[in-house]
Amino acid sequence: GGSGFEVDVFNLGTAEIWTKQERSIGIFAQSVGGGGGAGGAGESTGKTDDSEVSVNLSLGGSGKVGGDGGRIVVENSGYIHTEAAYSHGIMAQSIGGSGGVGGASGTSAKDSNVA
Numbered sequence: 001g002g003s004g005f006e007v008d009v010f011n012l013g014t015a016e017i018w019t020k021q022e023r024s025i026g027i028f029a030q031s032v033g034g035g036g037g038a039g040g041a042g043e044s045t046g047k048t049d050d051s052e053v054s055v056n057l058s059l060g061g062s063g064k065v066g067g068d069g070g071r072i073v074v075e076n077s078g079y080i081h082t083e084a085a086y087s088h089g090i091m092a093q094s095i096g097g098s099g100g101v102g103g104a105s106g107t108s109a110k111d112s113n114v115a
Contacts, residue, residue, distance in 0.1 A: 001034025001097040004070035009092075015078035024087040026080035031093070033067030036100025043106045063100020070094060 009029045011017065017026040039061025072092045080089040 001036050001064070001067040001100075003067040004031035004033045004094065006070045007031045007072045007092075009072075009074045011076045011078040011080070013078060017078065017080045019082045019087055020084060022084040022086055024082055024084060025091050026082055026088065027074060027076065027090045027092075029072050029074050029090075029092045030095070031070035031072055032095045033069050033097035035097045036064040036066045038101045039063045039103035041104045041106075045108050060103030060105035063102050066097030066099050069096050 007029045009027055011027060019026055042060045072094050074090055074092050076090060082089055
């Protein structure tokens with residue numbers, strides 16, 4: 001997955017931010033990396049005669065790594081007023097993406113007789 005970008009937030013001077021509801025956030029800055037994606041599936045099927053031995057191998061694709069969260073800068077010299085419960089003046093999050101999921105794999109054989 002791709003990486004998150006840098007985030008810059010500035011609340012300077014005499015600027016004011018007011019929140020009145022519960023669970024409110026005055027400034028919310030977030031950078032999130034992308035997930036790794038899913039690998040493709042693999043499958044093989046084999047057939048043997050009476051005098052032959054065959055080996056079937058199947059590998060599924062691999063999921064890739066997740067992207068990094070980006071750098072976050074928050075500068076505040078203004079006023080942030082949060083009036084209700086569970087509220088935050090500033091919340092800054094840099095979150096890396098999760099890894100990918102590997103692909104499925106399967107194999108089967110038909111008429112497998114060994115003499």
